[in-house]
């Protein structure tokens with residue numbers, strides 16, 4: 001037998017797959033993986049059906065259909081006040097995952113470093129390693145999970161090629177502020193460092209906050225690759241359609257990778273998204289309210305459990321501190337919760353390189369109200385540990 005040299009030793013099946021499988025085996029309510037249990041808007045489904053039957057089923061242009069790129073440019077201008085050239089600054093990708101992967105391959109090389117923040121979305125580090133680079137991980141700490149910019153300043157050096165930011169943040173629901181962006185701009189001034197900004201939850205921010213997209217910032221937008229996901233925005237995570245917005249020179253490099261790892265993205269869905277973005281901007285404009293109602297319901301229901309709710313400022317995730325219930329480490333506790341109580345969640349330690357001494361689980365509340373009610377009723381059965 002020939003010997004096998006893994007390029008990603010130590011990487012196993014993602015926790016999302018593991019917990020979803022366990023939930024299925026146990027017949028548990030699955031609040032672990034981040035996807036809605038409701039359908040995309042009917043008007044969008046009608047447009048998909050229309051385009052499937054109309055015959056636009058062959059390869060789309062490599063960068064995306066012109067109509068969808070124009071619709072994305074319109075949305076970018078309307079939301080963030082930034083005019084972008086649909087032909088040179090927008091690329092439609094196979095989900096945000098492909099955009100993130102291709103951007104890392106394009107901008108991180110052997111011997112270079114990329115700064116990421118723990119807890120970090122699980123695709124970042126393997127992408128960096130496959131590019132031959134090194135991930136430098138800076139922890140974000142509970143309960144606010146804010147970025148410690150002094151630590152970032154200390155981490156930056158001549159080998160730093162990229163900083164990957166994610167706001168609104170999965171798994172913690174933390175959001176960057178306008179001051180964060182100004183601080184970052186100062187730190188990066190006179191450096192060639194690029195920003196890869198994972199903004200897949202751009203439309204899910206609460207309590208009247210404004211999403212601080214890198215696209216809003218005159219200085220940072222010049223060095224930023226901004227990623228979004230139609231899966232998150234249109235309750236259609238299974239479609240795996242997302243996009244990248246970046247200045248022309250960065251887009252040109254990004255497309256050199258995109259064209260060989262994906263080439264182009266499913267045509268009828270691109271055409272349908274182009275139509276729907278134009279005809280129904282109310283869908284994404286209404287998402288903050290839609291998800292805030294779910295967050296508020298879930299928090300109200302969960303306040304009847306002995307779990308302590310952490311702040312939830314954006315995304316469709318709610319983190320809880322379960323120290324009042326158990327001191328068990330979180331992967332074991334999450335499994336036990338799934339098997340014994342019938343509710344699956346994600347242990348937050350798996351998003352860290354060096355998990356801090358905390359006991360936190362992440363629940364996804366992108367579910368029907370009845371599902372959230374059933375889950376919270378089960379969690380209300382948890383016994384507080386006596387002092």
Ligand SMILES: Cc1ncc(COP(=O)(O)O)c(C=O)c1O
Nearest residue numbers: 034095096097121170229231242
């Ligand atoms: C922070 C973050 N980035 C990227 C993705 C991947 O998005 P997509 O499904 O569009 O590839 C997700 C999905 O959960 C996510 O939470």
